[in-house]
Amino acid sequence: METARPAFSPVEQPTATNTQLVLLPLPIGELSWGWMNTPNYIEVLKPIKHWVAEDARTLRRFLSALKVGIVINELDIFEFNTRTPRQELEKFFKEIKGVSHIGVVSEAGMPCIADPGALAVKLAHQRGWDVKPIMGPNSLMLALAGSGLSGQTFTFHGYPPINENELKQLTQLLQNKASDKHSHLFIETPYRTDRLLQYFCKNLPADMLLCIAKDLHTEGESIRTQTIADWKKKTETFGKSPCVFVVGR
Numbered sequence: 397m398e399t400a401r402p403a404f405s406p407v408e409q410p411t412a413t414n415t416q417l418v419l420l421p422l423p424i425g426e427l428s429w430g431w432m433n434t435p436n437y438i439e440v441l442k443p444i445k446h447w448v449a450e451d452a453r454t455l456r457r458f459l460s461a462l463k464v465g466i467v468i469n470e471l472d473i474f475e476f477n478t479r480t481p482r483q484e485l486e487k488f489f490k491e492i493k494g495v496s497h498i499g500v501v502s503e504a505g506m507p508c509i510a511d512p513g514a515l516a517v518k519l520a521h522q523r524g525w526d527v528k529p530i531m532g533p534n535s536l537m538l539a540l541a542g543s544g545l546s547g548q549t550f551t552f553h554g555y556p557p558i559n560e561n562e563l564k565q566l567t568q569l570l571q572n573k574a575s576d577k578h579s580h581l582f583i584e585t586p587y588r589t590d591r592l593l594q595y596f597c598k599n600l601p602a603d604m605l606l607c608i609a610k611d612l613h614t615e616g617e618s619i620r621t622q623t624i625a626d627w628k629k630k631t632e633t634f635g636k637s638p639c640v641f642v643v644g645r
Contacts, residue, residue, distance in 0.1 A: 417498050417520040418444060419513070421532025422458055424504045425613030428533045438464055440530055444499040446492050447473045448485070448516045451503055477512050489519060506534040510554065510583060536581055539609035539640035542619040543579070546644055550579035556592060567599040570643055579644040586636040593632060593641075600624045600643070607642040610634055 420441060423429050442464055449455040452473040459466045474488040492498070498520075502511035506529075520527050540547050557563050570580055584592045596606055607621035616637070 414524065414526055415493075415495060415498060415520075416526040416528055417500060417517065419500050419507050419517070419527070419529040421506045421530065421534070422454070422501050422504050423613065424533045424535055425611065425617070427615070427617075428613040431613075432532055437530065437532075438462070441499070442466060444497045445471055446495050446497070447471060447499045447501065448476050448488070448513070449473050449499075449501050450477050450507075450512055451475065454503055455501055476516065480512075482515060485515060486519060489523070506532060509534055510536060510552065533613055535583075535609070535612050535638070535640050538612050539607065539619065539642055540579060540581060542609060543607035543621050543642040543644075545579040545605060545607060545621065545642050546577045547579070549577065550581060550644075552581045554582070555584060556582050558588075563595060564599070567595070570604075571601060577645060579642055582641040582643075584639065584641065586634075586638055589634045589637065589639045590632075593627070593634070596641070596643070597624055597628050602628075605644055607644075608634070609640040609642070610637045612638075612640070 418440060420437075421432070423432065441459075441462075447455060452475050455473060456468050456471070459471070460468055472492065474485070476485055489498075500507045500513050500516050502508070502513055505511065507513035508517055517527055536552060540550060553566070556566060573580070582592070593608070600606070602623060602625040604624050605621055606624055606627055607619065609619045611617050612619075621642070
């Protein structure tokens with residue numbers, strides 16, 4: 397159970413000599429904005445002129461659609477993904493030294509969680525900047541909360557390996573952990589989602605539980621937990637729907 401803390405201002409200002417790195421979530425589905433659209437979120441977002449974004453086009457489209465007076469052409473957006481050299485991000489931070497706020501966003505959901513961005517936060521800490529995460533949708537936590545499986549101890553494995561031998565090793569790890577009250581989370585590239593389900597059905601114990609959270613924050617949202625034996629009873633296909641897998645007891 398989380399400990400309640402005193403309320404704080406969502407627009408706390410950094411000290412006069414400091415920069416604040418603001419981690420802002422973006423929608424994960426068409427229904428996300430109905431939950432995210434609060435005065436606090438807009439108030440934090442509007443003053444930011446310098447951004448680190450996984451995809452600049454996604455950020456521009458999102459900010460433009462808000463229609464809150466943000467001049468898109470005035471924004472300084474640095475694109476950062478898994479292929480971006482560390483030196484380029486360091487150069488960007490050096491060039492904008494002294495600005496009060498820098499925003500960080502990923503393609504969807506919370507930045508730095510199953511998305512690029514952690515390096516930006518690490519560099520901010522090294523520079524003594526303030527780091528301020530803003531709450532918002534995260535598919536991993538939504539899936540885990542909705543799964544009924546352990547939220548006390550869990551491991552996020554990221555994308556499962558493509559190599560057959562490595563996938564077998566991972567499956568063996570899950571079987572060895574079958575008696576633990578421990579959840580294991582995975583995401584998969586949508587076109588390989590059905591392959592992963594079939595592999596789990598073939599290689600995991602029949603009484604092990606598998607949750608698949610599909611199309612979160614969309615009209616087609618579905619979160620279902622059942623045994624591997626039950627998943628085998630009906631041929632299920634998810635096509636290109638984004639899914640989070642949770643395995644446990």
